[in-house]
Amino acid sequence: xxxxxxxxxxxxxxxxxxxxxxxxxxxxxxxxxxxxxxxxxxxxxxxxxxxxxxxxxxxxxxxxxxxxxxxxxxxxxxxxxxxxxxxxxxxxxxxxxxxxxxxxxxxxxxxxxxxxxxxxxxxxxxxxxxxxxxxxxxxxxxxxxxxxxxxxxxxxxxxxxxxxxxxxxxxxxxxxxxxxxxxxxxxxxxxxxxxxxxxxxxxxxxxxxxxxxxxxxxxxxxxxxxxxxxxxxxxxxxxxxxxxxxxxxxxxxxxxxxxxxxxxxxxxxxxxxxxxxxxxxxxxxxxxxxxxxxxxxxxxxxxxxxxxxxxxxxxxxxxxxxxxxxxxxxxxxxxxxxxxxxxxxxxxxxxxxxxxxxxxxxxxxxxxxxxxxxxxxxxxxxxxxxxxxxxxxxxxxxxxxxxxxxxxxxxxxxxxxxxxxxxxxxxxxxxxxxxxxxxxxxxxxxxxxxxxxxxxxxxxxxxxxxxxxxxxxxxxxxxxxxxxx
Numbered sequence: 001x002x003x004x005x006x007x008x009x010x011x012x013x014x015x016x017x018x019x020x021x022x023x024x025x026x027x028x029x030x031x032x033x034x035x036x037x038x039x040x041x042x043x044x045x046x047x048x049x050x051x052x053x054x055x056x057x058x059x060x061x062x063x064x065x066x067x068x069x070x071x072x073x074x075x076x077x078x079x080x081x082x083x084x085x086x087x088x089x090x091x092x093x094x095x096x097x098x099x100x101x102x103x104x105x106x107x108x109x110x111x112x113x114x115x116x117x118x119x120x121x122x123x124x125x126x127x128x129x130x131x132x133x134x135x136x137x138x139x140x141x142x143x144x145x146x147x148x149x150x151x152x153x154x155x156x157x158x159x160x161x162x163x164x165x166x167x168x169x170x171x172x173x174x175x176x177x178x179x180x181x182x183x184x185x186x187x188x189x190x191x192x193x194x195x196x197x198x199x200x201x202x203x204x205x206x207x208x209x210x211x212x213x214x215x216x217x218x219x220x221x222x223x224x225x226x227x228x229x230x231x232x233x234x235x236x237x238x239x240x241x242x243x244x245x246x247x248x249x250x251x252x253x254x255x256x257x258x259x260x261x262x263x264x265x266x267x268x269x270x271x272x273x274x275x276x277x278x279x280x281x282x283x284x285x286x287x288x289x290x291x292x293x294x295x296x297x298x299x300x301x302x303x304x305x306x307x308x309x310x311x312x313x314x315x316x317x318x319x320x321x322x323x324x325x326x327x328x329x330x331x332x333x334x335x336x337x338x339x340x341x342x343x344x345x346x347x348x349x350x351x352x353x354x355x356x357x358x359x360x361x362x363x364x365x366x367x368x369x370x371x372x373x374x375x376x377x378x379x380x381x382x383x384x385x386x387x388x389x390x391x392x393x394x395x396x397x398x399x400x401x402x403x404x405x406x407x408x409x410x411x412x413x414x415x416x417x418x419x420x421x422x423x424x425x426x427x428x429x430x431x432x433x434x435x436x437x438x439x440x441x442x443x444x445x446x447x448x449x450x451x452x453x454x455x456x457x458x459x460x461x462x463x464x465x466x467x468x469x470x471x472x473x474x475x476x477x478x479x480x481x482x483x484x485x
Contacts, residue, residue, distance in 0.1 A: 005292075005311055005315055007282040008065055008282060008311055009311075012068070013149050013277055013278060014070065014147040014149070015057050015060065015068070016152050016159070016160070018105065018159050019050075019072070020052035020104070020107060021049070021078055021107070022051035022109070023047070023109070025046050026112065026344065027043040028044060029112045029117075039117065041110060045343075047340065050085050050086070053069070054082065054085070057086065059309070060274045060277075060278060061091065062308040062309065063274065063275070063311050065278050067089075068094070068095060069091050069095055071096050072132055072158070073098055073102075074098065074102045075098045075102075076104055078103075078106050083096060097135060099129060099132055103124060105123040107122075107123075108121075111343070115346050116346055124157070128161065133164055136164065140167065140168050147177065149281040151181075151182070152165070152182070152191075153273065154181065154182060154185075156185060162190050169192070169193040169194060178196070178277070178280050179195045180195060180280070181231075182197075191230075193231075194231050196231070196234070198237060198272060200238075200239070201218075204234075207229075208222075208224040212236075222234050225246070232247075233245060233247050237269065239257070243293070268297045268300050271300045271309060272296070275296040275309075275314075276293045295314065328414065329415075329417075335431060339432065342375075348373075349376050349378060349433045350370050350371065350373050350375075350433060350434065351436050351437070352366075352367075352379055353382075353424065353448075354381065355381065355382050355386075355395075356381050356407065357391070357395060357396040357397055359398075359407070366463055371413075373435045373461055374434055376415070378431060380416075382418075383419065385421075386419075386420050404418065424448060424449065425452070429452055432456045433453060433458055434459070435458060436461070437460075443462075
């Protein structure tokens with residue numbers, strides 16, 4: 001891999017596409033409405049994030065790019081919110097305009113009792129007005145010469161019309177700019193002249209009319225799109241099976257997916273198109289950009305409710321010594337965003353904490369039982385200073401960095417976080433686990449943080465463990481083998 005990702009901060013990307021707000025409302029259900037046989041959701045929290053083309057922008061900013069955005073919002077409160085979120089990212093929003101009669105696209109997801117109860121869409125798929133088309137076309141003509149790569153993020157909400165596409169592609173090609181398209185619909189000939197289009201397997205099947213079930217049908221589908229669309233290259237993303245690049249007069253170039261524990265594939269497509277565009281802007285070849293996008297997608301699907309990857313994460317993943325499993329290691333500064341994302345997805349979070357020095361069979365059994373209490377298991381471990389304070393001189397036997405690596409290697413653990421003794425209260429308050437799991441050697445009232453967890457509606461679970469095995473006993477046995485009998 002020869003892509004220099006340090007160049008990303010100098011790259012200027014133009015994103016044209018359907019901007020929207022993803023709204024999450026979560027709460028609890030404890031009764032059925034007396035008015036109709038439906039659940040009554042008592043709301044406990046709300047969150048608004050950038051969706052659609054806005055998520056592509058979010059990915060680019062996370063990677064350090066300079067971003068310009070072209071899109072349409074409504075003259076409403078949601079439009080103001082969306083505009084503010086883009087400005088908060090430091091994005092050039094001069095290409096974002098209001099349409100008086102157009103609602104801002106917002107998708108509201110209701111999540112209760114750890115279930116996705118309902119989604120409410122407020123949107124229109126009506127084409128933008130003639131006035132908006134003319135205004136945006138003039139803007140595009142001035143923006144494209146100053147950008148490195150154009151990304152078109154088509155969600156079928158009325159901005160990416162045939163005429164607007166034709167105008168953008170014409171200007172981009174006149175100025176020798178690469179155009180990367182995340183497509184929508186079945187007629188890819190509307191993207192004629194684009195440098196690269198990035199359908200997933202389902203989208204490629206629909207666009208080609210070929211049901212992709214194996215290597216041969218994949219090749220037929222990719223070739224069909226390439227031959228009939230007038231697009232220079234086609235990159236089909238295949239999820240756990242990797243990616244395949246189709247180019248004229250060449251055999252398909254296929255790469256396998258990066259090995260990752262997959263938690264959530266939502267947003268992976270936005271990450272792929274963002275990294276592809278940015279890598280190409282940094283001077284990478286299409287195949288090099290594809291490899292980098294594949295690595296980034298592997299990082300994103302390893303996160304729950306998180307749809308971006310940072311330049312630092314990507315840089316670390318590209319190092320030869322990188323251990324992919326360490327993606328499970330989460331810093332204290334990131335745990336809040338992670339758990340908010342988990343809750344958006346309705347996942348039950350199980351938290352356990354301890355020293356976990358010299359991991360043994362009892363720990364493995366404990367983790368397995370703890371994981372069964374929810375969907376995601378977060379293991380919080382005391383840092384070295386805390387272990388020494390709790391256990392005395394000579395401990396820990398295994399330093400925190402190595403304990404993290406060992407815990408990350410376990411299939412049953414989803415995330416690992418390191419904390420100091422004085423940070424435990426804040427950690428529990430931030431995570432707000434559904435279940436705080438401890439061993440049966442504790443009593444309910446002696447479990448640290450039980451009041452916090454129960455205040456937020458969670459519970460403490462005491463998991464039966466054997467008193468015959470512990471790290472301390474194993475260490476004592478190693479130190480004094482003659483006492484083992």
